[in-house]
Amino acid sequence: MSRSSRKIDILHAASSIVRERGIFNLTLEAVAEQAGISKGGLLYHYPSKEALVQGMVEHLANNYSEKIANNAEADPKEKGKWTRAFLDVTFKQSYQNKDMNAGLLAAKAVNSDLLDPIRDAYAEWQHEIEHDGLDPVKATILRLAIDGMWLSELFDIYQIEEEKKQEVYQTLQDWANE
Amino acid sequence: MSRSSRKIDILHAASSIVRERGIFNLTLEAVAEQAGISKGGLLYHYPSKEALVQGMVEHLANNYSEKIANNAEADPKEKGKWTRAFLDVTFKQSYQNKDMNAGLLAAKAVNSDLLDPIRDAYAEWQHEIEHDGLDPVKATILRLAIDGMWLSELFDIYQIEEEKKQEVYQTLQDWANE
DNA sequence: ATTACTATACCAGCTGGACGGTCTCCTATC
DNA sequence: GATAGGAGACCGTCCAGCTGGTATAGTAAT
DSSP, rough: OHHHHHHHHHHHHHHHHHHOOOOOGGGHHHHHHTTTTTTHHHHHHHHHHHHHHHHHHHHHHHHHHHHHHHHHHHHHTTTTTHHHHHHHHHHHHHHHHHHHHHHHHHHHHOGEEEGHHHHHHHHHHHHHHHTTOOOOOHHHHHHHHHHHHHHHHHHEEEEHHHHHHHHHHHHHHHTTTO | OOOOHHHHHHHHHHHHHHHHHHHGGHHHHHHHHTSSSOHHHHHSSSSSSHHHHHHHHHHHHHHHHHHHHHHHHHHHHTTTHHHHHHHHHHHHOHHHHHHHHHHHHHHHHHHHHHHHHHHHHHHEEEEEEEESSOOOHHHHHHHHHHHHHHHHHHHHHOOOHHHHHHHHHHHHHHHHHH
């Protein structure tokens, strides 16, 4: 198996462990088993636990950034295109987001500095959203609402019913179209 | 020292460790030292690590619920009073929120079931907000935006400047007043 | 006598990481 | 075209160190 695809397999294994069994069960042995390789093999690809978590964060930040940039670029309407991209990618790619969440929790637990790739991405999105042709405060509230959706899902604190979620999505879309 | 105040001291000690040193450094010994008691003394009050984290979550859920209920009750205007209470308490009690965040992270790491007190509180707030006299979808978006603020602070992903934060707060207040 | 601790010692269990092998491929030389 | 060599991708074992929790003996105040 190629180096890069095996590395991504490992990241998925790590994410699923965090999601299903929690951070304290994110051990190198458990990740290796989940990925179907030995502990030594895992350490060949990621020489430490911190390197593994760093890989998780970088992978998801790149993935997410790329999708948003693509969406914004493909949008025929200039005004509000970044806000719409942020909205659409977050609402539609729910599976990817769950991976993202796992990376966030892992990085926060292991070493907060590992969140830097996410911080950089966020800073960029916020800048784009504020210079998107919409009212900056309203656009920021929109972004915060989208993040709030994540928080609910990340902590399973409050699951919004699918119907209400769609209504919220529709209303936010209307705002992003002015 | 009285039983209850010593127990709260311990919870604060545990919270500060999670905030400052991360979940993996939340050891019984570290909490005891931070609280200025022996490990045996800590285990006298909280017989296990799980009990300690449970105490953190329950404390913050009660604290937060109480404040929101008081605010809503004291509001002279009926329409939107729960939404305003949720908004004001979250924006103003920033120090308490940081304790809250630590409890969330700890519970998520140790055992997701420990988040139940928060889930119950959230379910109640959502119900009140939706029956507050405001448009339910808009009120829900408002709640999500407030939660999004937490997420930023919890993960230090993106710190909104104080000025923008106040503008957001002002706009959300306007919405909650219709 | 009970409550609320302190201080110290102890232990079984798990974990990260080190380390030394192994098994393909691919390439270069003879 | 055969053989050797080396790199890349992995395996499996070992171990020092830390952790949660238990246990015990004592103290000081109520």
